[in-house]
Amino acid sequence: MSWVRKHGFYARLAAQNMKKNGKYYLPYLLTCSGAAAMFYTMFFLSENQGINALQGSGYVLTMLWLGSGIIGIFSAIVLFYTNSFLMKQRKKELGLYNILGMEKCHIARFLFWETAYTAFVGILGGLALGILLSKLMLLILCAILRAGVPFGFFVSGQGVWWTAVVFCAIFLLSLLTNLGRIGKSQPIELLRGGNAGDREPKTRWLAAVAGTVTLIAGYVIALMVKTPLAALGLFFVAVLLVIIGTYCLFMAGSIAVLKLLRRNKAYYYQTKHFTAVSGMLHRMKRNAAGLASVCILSTMVLVTVSTTVCLYLGMEEVLDMLYPRDVHLLMVESDQESMYAMVTAVEEEADRLGIEISELAWACYYPGENDLGNTQFIGDKLKAYQDGLVLSAEGQAYPPTAYVGFNVAGGKAPAELREALSGLLNSGAFRFQYGYVDERDKMAGETYAMLGGFFFIGLLLGFLFLMATALIIYYKQVSEGYEDAEGFRIMQQVGMNEQEVRGSIHSQVMMVFFLPLFAAGVHIAFAFNMITRLLTIFSLNNVGLFALCCLGTFLVFAAIYAAIYGWTAKAYYQIVKA
DSSP states (O other), X not given: OHHHHHHHHHHHHHHHHHHHTHHHHHHHXXXXXXXXXXXXXXXHHHHOHHHHTSTTHHHHHHHHHHHHHHHHHHHHHHHHHHHHHHHHHTHHHHHHHHHTTOOHXXXXXXXXXXXXXXXXXXXXXXXXXXXXXXXXHHHXXXXXXXXXXXXXXXXXXXXXXXXXXXXXXXXXXXXXXHHHHHHHOOHHHHHTGGGTTOSOOOOOHHHHHHHHHHHHHHHHHHHHOOSHHHHHHHHHHHHHHHHHXXXXXXXXXXXXXXXXXXXXXXXHSSHXXXXXXXXXXXXXXXXXXXXXXXXXXXXXXXXXXXXXXXHHHTHHHHHHHHOOSSEEEEEESOOHHHHHHHHHHHHHHHHHHTOOEEEEEEEEEOOOTTOOSSOTTOGGGOOOOOSSOEEXXXXXXXXXXXXXXXXEGGGSOOHHHHHHHHHHHTSSOSOOSEEEEEEHHHHHHHHHHHHHHHHHHHHHHHHHHHHHHHXXXXXXXXXXXXXXXXXXXXXXXXXOOHHHHHHHHHHHHHHHHHHHHHHHHHHHHHHHHHHHHHHGGGTOOOHHHHHHHHHHHHHHHHHHHHHHHHHHHHHHHHHHHO
16 A cells, blocks of 8 residues: 555656646647647558559558658657756756655656656547547548548557557657656756856857858758759758758857857947847857757748649649650650651551541650650650760760650540550560550559649648747747746846836847748758759759749748747746746
């Protein structure tokens, strides 16, 4: 009975603490539930028979499995960050428990129950939300893919199992991390934990210069890339350089700039500037890493959503580029003689079967080093190239590829015509290495599956990144509120009225809050050229459409970002004024 009472005490203490600190735990639980719901939804969709029966379902399933992995990894990163913040805010509390007589093993039991409660509510809430919204997600996916909606409803057993396993593992690792920190800490260190970082930050010129150089290097790569293959090869290099540069400039460059402003006595020794610069120095030291993370997350939201929206809106254009005719034949490593012979044979077979064809077109083109998706002959550029061989950059010679395309009534070739065309390719009367017949109707289904899958995953990942951004911003605002409360009172005591104090703090908060959004806008502006090159891999060359998608996504995101600011600012000022 004593064991039960002892453990019941820690369980009740943990429950009371979570209730008391609801403003910390509620966003954490909501984020966990949202991430778990999205993770479960991916499994539910991948097991749905209606999705598996779709044309091009392989593309969709690949996207869903890829999305599951990304959501799992990113959920772990976000929840670990949140857990680190919660532990930082509670150092004083845990140190007080230690001084009042609780041993570290007792604190460990207390933390175990808190983690257990959090895991239970977060995972169970996520599964309930995922099961509740899974049918809605299926409807959205089917609408994106322009497919029929399958009947019936089921609960994914694998989805429930893997969601529970993955998120239990995340919470277990978080608990072990917390126990390791507590085990290494002394009570006095815990009590002083909340006061750490009050010293003025040092100027790290090496890090500031390194950040500037790496950021400029990333921008230069993004601007100078000329071909899709080069963009594909250098994309992750540029992303890595920009991430490194962003963190270095936020953590070191901002401090260097603020100290340069402080050296300008004419600027610094003004009431507003004096308090703003001094306050910003300490704010940037405390929040630089978090602000850099918000900037990177915001950039990920903008790039992911704008790119996938552009691909989805441009699907018809992609189809027109890749498949300008209802039916097309390709003879790889052929010649013009075989191409003209195939044109004649197609006309004869259509006349024999009594099938009317129109807009018959043909071309011989050469697969150059930058040929992606055979776009050299597409659309209005259908023409016959000179016969012969061309040399690639590697000095290798390639024979041309012969193309023959035409339209049929209704946009779909009758079965007898498809059989006749296949017979022509297998007759041995034409010279080519290999050949095949494709129909626009068939390829449209696969294109919608691939690009629609990208769009769906992009929306989910964009929502996940946005949720993580809001969570980081909220915790940063709450943390700032507690740290600025004392400064708020001191500024009033030295003669500043409440309006001046609010104005000073408001300007600092606004600058710190919207700096990541501004930096994210600069990032995507410099990335514009590289992303447009990458979109050509999907045969989407509409730069204007992508520009509109970027602008629209940025404006919508900025509005949501401002709404998050308004919500979190209320919590901040309530804490400061208390």
